[in-house]
Structures are given as structure tokens and as C-alpha cells.
Amino acid sequence: MKKSLFSLLLITFLFVSCKHDDHVVAEVHNKKLFASEVAALVPSGLSAKDSIDFANHIIEDWITEQVILHEADKSLSVKDKIFDKEINDYKKSLLKSKYFEKITSDGTQFQVSDKEVQEAIKQSKVNLVSDKEIVRLNYVKLPKNSKFIGEFKEILFDEERRATEKEHIAEMCGDSLEYFINDDQWLFWEDIQLEINLEESATDSNFPKTYEKIIGDDCYLVVILSFKEETTGEESKDYFESVRMMLIQKKKTDFINKKVKELYQQAEKKGKINR
Numbered sequence: 001m002k003k004s005l006f007s008l009l010l011i012t013f014l015f016v017s018c019k020h021d022d023h024v025v026a027e028v029h030n031k032k033l034f035a036s037e038v039a040a041l042v043p044s045g046l047s048a049k050d051s052i053d054f055a056n057h058i059i060e061d062w063i064t065e066q067v068i069l070h071e072a073d074k075s076l077s078v079k080d081k082i083f084d085k086e087i088n089d090y091k092k093s094l095l096k097s098k099y100f101e102k103i104t105s106d107g108t109q110f111q112v113s114d115k116e117v118q119e120a121i122k123q124s125k126v127n128l129v130s131d132k133e134i135v136r137l138n139y140v141k142l143p144k145n146s147k148f149i150g151e152f153k154e155i156l157f158d159e160e161r162r163a164t165e166k167e168h169i170a171e172m173c174g175d176s177l178e179y180f181i182n183d184d185q186w187l188f189w190e191d192i193q194l195e196i197n198l199e200e201s202a203t204d205s206n207f208p209k210t211y212e213k214i215i216g217d218d219c220y221l222v223v224i225l226s227f228k229e230e231t232t233g234e235e236s237k238d239y240f241e242s243v244r245m246m247l248i249q250k251k252k253t254d255f256i257n258k259k260v261k262e263l264y265q266q267a268e269k270k271g272k273i274n275r
Helices: 005-017 035-039 048-075 084-103 114-124 149-156 159-164 166-173 189-196 236-269
Strands: 024-028 031-034 134-143 178-180 209-215 218-228
Touching: 024 035, 024 048, 031 035, 031 048, 035 048, 084 236, 114 236, 134 149, 134 189, 149 159, 149 166, 149 218, 159 166, 166 178, 189 209, 189 218
Parallel strands: none
Antiparallel strands: 024 031, 134 178, 134 218, 209 218
């Protein structure tokens, strides 16, 4: 059942002040969604109206999911709904991932010097100065039926508000929406084209240039701030640091592989492995 905005606002105040008196905000096929569950997913720092809109979006998504799950549960056979192997495989994958994360948590042992980066670049014979087109931009990617499209457009497509309301954009996006609002970062135009498939060349427009692009179920709100025909030594710092990150990851991978080999040999030596 869908609640009115007034009801949602009232519920927001209730579960903030009286958590012991939780309220059902939606019910589908006897499955209940409580106000406290919604509140836990709403980003902090939003205005009252934005909080209600965000909460309403969460509720609608939950309702849709329950409708699908109910139909799936009703339509699929018992055999089709046995996921023991998948769950076990996923659990094992998570355990390995957490273990590898733990043993590589000390970043000091994987540091990469500037000299190492320079040597890697030299060996790969990559020219740091690229002649590719680069742009600075801001964008937000959200569902095409999102109620926030209008508000995001009002901010992003207004030069003054875009400059002064960066924090508000980040708060609205939270962890659930993809966004990029770094005015100083240069990106390759061809990468933007691959992701968003904008039809015109960056060189054809006066800046800033705004786009609203629907791709599948997603809506991209994009502002191209400026354009350069080729990178300079300054922009090449991004590539330099990306090589550093690649080398750091390689050191971590080598460390993990070495650790796995040691564990295997220890278990074999102790007679814990039988073939």
C-alpha cells in the first residue's frame, strides 16, 4: 500500500523520535516494510522534501521487488528454488575475498615509488602526452523514471547552482546513484562517448554544454564544462598515478599468490592434503 507524502513525513518524525513504535509503510502479499527499515536507507543531510521523495522511491522499489518475488516463488518449482550450491559458492568467494583483503590491509608493504612507475612506463613504451580529446564534466546517472530528475537538472544545468551545491548533489546521490562532480578532473572524450554515446563532437559546442540522455532504463544528466584537443604534461599525472595503482595491485596479487602457495605447502607438509 502506498503512503501519501504527508503520511511519510509524519512517519519520518515518528520513527526518528519513537523507534519503539515502528510503523508499517508498505505491505505486499503479507510482507511488511517498516518505517525504520526505510529510514536506515535514506541519506542524512537531505531536506525534508528530498528525504520524503527518497523514502517514497525506496518504498516503490521494495513493492516492485516483492511483487516479482511473490510471482517467482509461485511460478518456480521446488527444484528451481534450491540455491544451496550457489549460496555456498558465494559464501566461499566472500570468505576468500575478506581473507585476501585482511592480509593486504597494510598498504605500506605495497608502496610503489616514482622510479618504479617511470620504469614501468618506459618498458611499456607509452607516451605520457596523449593527443586524444579530453573534457571536464559533471554528470548524474539515475533511473529514467526517477522523481529526482527535475531537481538534478535544475542544479546541474544552472551554472551558479552547479558550482555552489556540489555537496547537495553528493547528499542526494548518496551510495545509490552514480555521479561525478569533480570540476578539475580531465577525462577522455572517447570514454564518455562509449558510456553515454553523445552524438556530437565535444569541439562542436560552446561551453558549458548540457545533455539529457536516456539509455535503456537509465537517464544521464551531463554537463560538459570544457574541452582540450590534446593532453599536456600536467594532465599526464592522471596516467602516471593510474600506472602506480596498477603496480600496487600487481604487488598485492603477487603477495596473495605467494601466500596461497605457502599455505598449500604447509598443509601438504603436515599431511592435511590427501589425493
